[in-house]
Amino acid sequence: MPRHPPTDEPGVSSLALEGGGGAWRLVLGGDWSARELGPLRVLIDALPPTLPGAVTCDWSAAESPGIGPTWALLNHLARACASPLSVQHLNPPRHIAFLEDLRAGGGTAPHPAEAGGAGRPVERLGRWVLAQSEQTRLFAEFLGRIITVLGRAVLHPRALRVPSLTRHLYETGVTAIPIVSLIAFLISVIVAYLGAQQLRLFGADIFVVDLIAISVLREMGVLLTAIIVAGRSGSAFAAEIGVMRLNEETDALQAMGMDPIELLVVPRVLALILALPLLTVIADAMGIAGGGLLAHFQLHIPWPQFIGRLHAAIAPTTFWAGLIKAPVFAALIGLVGTYRGMRVRDSARELGRLTTLAVVQSIFLVIFADALFAILYVRLDF
Amino acid sequence: MAESPDPVIRVRGLVSRFGTQLIHDGLDMQVAAGEIFAIVGGSGTGKSVLMRTILGLRRPEAGTVEVYGRNIGALPRSELGSFVQSFGVTFQNGALISSLTVAENVQLPLREYRGVRGTALEEHSALCLAMVGLPPQSAGKYPAQLSGGMIKRAALARALALEPKLLFLDKPTAGLDPISAAAFDELLLYLHARLGLTVVMITHDLDTLFRTCDRIGVILDGAMLCGTPSGLAANPQPWIQAYFHGPRARAAAGEGHG
Numbered sequence: 001m002p003r004h005p006p007t008d009e010p011g012v013s014s015l016a017l018e019g020g021g022g023a024w025r026l027v028l029g030g031d032w033s034a035r036e037l038g039p040l041r042v043l044i045d046a047l048p049p050t051l052p053g054a055v056t057c058d059w060s061a062a063e064s065p066g067i068g069p070t071w072a073l074l075n076h077l078a079r080a081c082a083s084p085l086s087v088q089h090l091n092p093p094r095h096i097a098f099l100e101d102l103r104a105g106g107g108t109a110p111h112p113a114e115a116g117g118a119g120r121p122v123e124r125l126g127r128w129v130l131a132q133s134e135q136t137r138l139f140a141e142f143l144g145r146i147i148t149v150l151g152r153a154v155l156h157p158r159a160l161r162v163p164s165l166t167r168h169l170y171e172t173g174v175t176a177i178p179i180v181s182l183i184a185f186l187i188s189v190i191v192a193y194l195g196a197q198q199l200r201l202f203g204a205d206i207f208v209v210d211l212i213a214i215s216v217l218r219e220m221g222v223l224l225t226a227i228i229v230a231g232r233s234g235s236a237f238a239a240e241i242g243v244m245r246l247n248e249e250t251d252a253l254q255a256m257g258m259d260p261i262e263l264l265v266v267p268r269v270l271a272l273i274l275a276l277p278l279l280t281v282i283a284d285a286m287g288i289a290g291g292g293l294l295a296h297f298q299l300h301i302p303w304p305q306f307i308g309r310l311h312a313a314i315a316p317t318t319f320w321a322g323l324i325k326a327p328v329f330a331a332l333i334g335l336v337g338t339y340r341g342m343r344v345r346d347s348a349r350e351l352g353r354l355t356t357l358a359v360v361q362s363i364f365l366v367i368f369a370d371a372l373f374a375i376l377y378v379r380l381d382f
Numbered sequence: 383m384a385e386s387p388d389p390v391i392r393v394r395g396l397v398s399r400f401g402t403q404l405i406h407d408g409l410d411m412q413v414a415a416g417e418i419f420a421i422v423g424g425s426g427t428g429k430s431v432l433m434r435t436i437l438g439l440r441r442p443e444a445g446t447v448e449v450y451g452r453n454i455g456a457l458p459r460s461e462l463g464s465f466v467q468s469f470g471v472t473f474q475n476g477a478l479i480s481s482l483t484v485a486e487n488v489q490l491p492l493r494e495y496r497g498v499r500g501t502a503l504e505e506h507s508a509l510c511l512a513m514v515g516l517p518p519q520s521a522g523k524y525p526a527q528l529s530g531g532m533i534k535r536a537a538l539a540r541a542l543a544l545e546p547k548l549l550f551l552d553k554p555t556a557g558l559d560p561i562s563a564a565a566f567d568e569l570l571l572y573l574h575a576r577l578g579l580t581v582v583m584i585t586h587d588l589d590t591l592f593r594t595c596d597r598i599g600v601i602l603d604g605a606m607l608c609g610t611p612s613g614l615a616a617n618p619q620p621w622i623q624a625y626f627h628g629p630r631a632r633a634a635a636g637e638g639h640g
Contacts, residue, residue, distance in 0.1 A: 034545035037492070041502040066545050067577070071509045072502060098576040102512045346526035349481030 011063065015043040022053030027061065028073075034066030041069075044076050051080040058090045065093040074099055142261075142339050146269065149262045164267040172233040172268075173275030177282060179232075180225050184283035187224060188216055188290035196299055205299050209309040212291030214318060221284040222322045223370055226329035229276055230362040234337035237268050238358035241341025242351040250342070265342070269334035276330035277323055284322065317382055325373050329366045336362040390415050390548060390580045391436060396445035398431050405431050407604030408445070418574060418581040418594050423601030424621065429584045432601070433550060436582070437471065438462045449548070467495055470541030470549040474556055476533040478525040484511070484536045485521035491543050510539040515569055531562035535569070542573070551583035555590050567593045588630065600625070 011030035018025040026047075032040065055077060059065060070093060077087050089096060153159040195211045241264055244250050250260040288310070295301040301309075340358035344351050376382075391413040398406040405428035413419045421429050434440045436447055438454045447454045449469075457465060478487045488507040492498045498506065511521055514535040525533060534554060541549060554570070555563035567590050574581060574594075585591060591598060592611050599608045600622055609617065615626040 037502065037506065038497045038499075041498065067509065067513075068506050068545060072505060075505055094578075095576055099509075102509065346524065347480035 013040050013043065015040070015047070017047060024051050024053060024055045026055060026057045028057065028059055028065075029061040030063060032062040032065040032069050034068045037066070037068045037072070041072055044069075044072050047076060047080065049080060051077070052082060054086045054088070055081055056088045056090060057092070059093060060091045062093075067095055067099065070096060071099055074103060078103065138343075139339060142265075142342065143335070145259075145261045146266060146335075149259065149266045152262075153266075159262055159266075160270070161263060161267045164263070165271050168268050168271030169275055171236075172229065172272050173278060176229060176232055176275070176279055180228055180279050180283050181286045183224055183228060184216070184221060184286040185290040187220060188212060188287035189294050191215060191220070192291040192294040193298065196294075206301065206305070206309055208291070208295055208299060209301070209306055210313040212288065212295075213310055213313040216287035216291065217284055217314065217318045217322045219322065219370070221287050222280045222325050222329065223366070225276065225279045225283045226326070226333065226366045227363055229272070229279065229330070230333045230337075230366060231359055233268075233272060234333045234362045235355050235359045237334065237337030238341040238344075238355040239351065241265075241338055242344035242354060245342065245344045246346075246348070246351065260342070265338040268338055269331065272330040272334040273327045274330075276333075277326040280323055280326040284319070321377060321382055325370065328369055328373075332365045332369060333362040336365060388415065389413055390417075390450060391582065392446075392448045393432075393436070394446050394448075396432070396435065396447065397443045398428060398435065398440075399443045404604060406442075406445075406601075409601070409604060409606050411599055411606050411608070413580060413582055413597075415580055416578060417596045418570070418583070420591055420595040420598045421582065421584045421601065422586065422591070422598055422625070427601040428604070429601060430552065433552065433582070433584060437469065437550065438466055467491070467544055468546055468548070470538075470544070470546035472534070472537040472541045472549075472551050472554060474553045476525065476537040478533060478536055478540070480525050483522050483524055484516070484528070484539075487525070487536060488540045488543050491540065495544065506543070507539075510543050511536075513542060513573065514539045515565075529562075530557050531559075531566065534558065534562075534566060538569075542577075545577075547578070547580060549579050549581045551581065551585075553584055553586070555585065555587045560589070563587060563589065564593075566590075570594055588626075 013030040013032060013036045014028070016027040016029070018027060057073070057077075074096075081087055149159060192208050192212050196205055196208045199205055199207050199211075241250075244264070250264070253260050253263060292303075292306055295306055296303060337358045340354040340361075344354050389412040391411065393409060393411040396406045396409040396411075397404070398409075409432070411432075421432060423429050431440065435442050436449065436454065438457065441455055449465075452465065454462070454465075478484070479490065482490065485504070485507045488510045489498075489503045492503060492506060507521065508518060511518065516532060516535050516539065520528065520532060520536070525536070528536060538551075538554075551570075555566050558566060570581065571594055573579060581594075583590075583595075595611055597608055598611055598614050599606045600614065602619065602621060607614070607617070607619070607622070614622055617623070
């Protein structure tokens with residue numbers, strides 16, 4: 001048994017072809033161990049593609065020949081020589097018989113790549129449409145199951161899983177307060193600062209207050225909060241449920257007669273629907289505070305004047321126009337995140353792909369829904 | 383235990399401790415070249431900890447672990463990586479990378495460490511799969527599409543890809559049906575004979591113990607008691623008696639009076 005790793009430096013691997021005209025001699029030398037598979041492969045590929053006649057391989061000078069290099073050489077000889085009988089080995093390594101047995105068993109049969117090639121454009125379009133309609137059907141089923149659980153909860157409030165709900169309320173709501181506050185505050189300061197630069201041209205600095213109040217309360221407070229929450233909690237929902245799917249935990253729950261939708265999905269979605277409006281109120285307050293501070297220190301608007309202007313700027317509906325959107329956004333984020341999580345199967349890559357998709361889709365849906373709200377409000381004159 | 387002149391693995395006075403919990407207390411172990419050695423012991427006796435220590439994944443609190451004459455505990459981290467490459471390891475659940483096909487899993491260490499590319503890679507992975515008896519069409523499948531037995535074989539193929547002389551197997555037959563487990567035992571003996579492997583495994587499969595192992599090391603109270611399967615079975619120590627002569631053991635040992 002050779003000591004491993006070898007203590008003395010082995011010679012440089014070599015492969016020499018001698019003779020010709022029907023009597024070839026291959027002389028192997030130097031390090032033929034598995035470590036040298038890459039360089040040896042280059043030497044083997046440099047051999048002539050056909051070797052008509054008898055071939056003798058002299059292994060005497062090859063040091064600790066490995067299986068990989070031996071296999072590569074045997075494969076080449078099998079392709080190059082007319083018949084396996086025309087190859088003779090001198091002092092071969094002891095695993096050569098084993099490898100020849102494997103070869104005889106068809107060990108090198110090329111394996112076809114898994115089906116699923118590109119296909120023609122029409123075919124691809126067809127497959128895409130089928131996949132999309134299947135997705136739609138699955139999502140409808142998912143929604144239906146959630147509604148069933150909610151219906152059950154009306155009769156049996158235990159189905160609401162209050163302990164789980166409070167945990168998610170804490171994780172999606174309370175722990176998000178610092179980042180939501182900070183972002184709302186900073187964005188509002190930036191908007192007020194840039195807005196003031198423009199308004200000053202008209203001597204209308206005071207309207208910065210209107211700018212802040214309306215933009216934060218109607219749009220930015222809720223939209224920024226929703227986007228932050230989509231990034232924080234939408235991804236967490238998809239990843240948590242996805243890992244449970246990979247560990248067969250959801251199957252285990254089902255096998256024990258429990259509904260994963262009731263245990264995992266509904267508490268998360270409901271917690272988000274409760275948390276997002278509350279976070280929005282905090283974001284609104286922080287936004288107004290940020291604008292107010294900037295107005296005070298940068299534009300030198302005194303507090304009483306700021307508050308008076310604020311009262312004048314805010315219509316009774318302004319605050320509600322923003323807040324009403326929050327539960328809708330929350331439902332979108334929660335549904336997309338948990339749905340994507342429930343679709344995870346088989347592999348870690350799938351988990352990553354669906355988590356990414358959950359965040360991207362929920363942010364897109366939030367902005368799309370915001371656009372619909374904008375149109376609706378204009379039509380209703382809200 | 384006879385001192386073999388040139389053991390592949392020599393563990394001396396190993397102490398492993400987690401906080402106040404003492405796992406190994408002066409454990410000695412030797413594995414000779416070409417042996418199939420099994421580590422057994424009750425739950426929580428530190429079988430996996432021992433294996434992780436030998437693999438250099440964990441530094442011992444005291445004692446030395448020498449593999450091929452080199453002290454694993456004293457190797458710098460930079461050398462440890464390349465040294466550990468010369469071992470093959472399989473994990474209990476296969477630990478195949480789930481987003482790669484079987485062939486890509488087997489090719490992974492070659493691509494990473496040997497700079498092998500293209501058809502050479504394909505040929506070598508085909509060899510590894512053929513060695514462990516996987517059909518060529520399994521190469522393009524993903525781990526999730528394989529049965530338990532095939533996952534174990536694919537993991538073994540990946541462990542063999544760098545042509546190790548020393549192979550570590552963590553519960554290689556756990557979760558397999560008796561027929562697949564027996565087939566895996568035969569595969570191990572077949573490869574052991576042809577590749578001159580030294581094998582260290584953790585197993586609780588008594589059939590595997592009696593069929594494949596040359597020697598068994600039992601971890602008891604933080605130390606190791608070594609012997610041949612039949613020699614250990616005759617040991618009067620109560621845990622060993624319970625292990626080898628419980629209702630499930632008799633059939634495996636072929637005593638036939640159960």
